[in-house]
Amino acid sequence: MTNQPPDGLIPAGSSPVFTQDTLPAALQAEHTLAPGHWAVLNVIMGSLRFVNLETSEERLISAPGLVTIHPGLPHRVALEGSLRCRIDFYREPPAHSVDDEGSTIGEVMEG
16 A cells, blocks of 8 residues: 555546445445556545555555555455545556557558
8 A cells, every 4th residue: 555646647537525424335345446547545534444455454544644546456445433535546558569560559650
């Protein structure tokens, strides 16, 4: 778990602001992000427990705090009382493939 996402990620949207009453059950159960997708959990008010299920590390995130969630990391969150939080989603930029001639795939070649 880190506090800052890596440079070069592309913003891919945000969740609504969740409260202790609206935090989806799916976030409180074990889940992962798809390959190439990152998330930043922002605690705006109150606190939330972030559980890294790969290492069993638990971290209390209190406002104004955040945690960056890596692709494929099994995790869940647990309520700790009053809460307002939002999740910002990011994706890795597409990889540029290069063919045997050294040209970028998809590039129009003059012939």
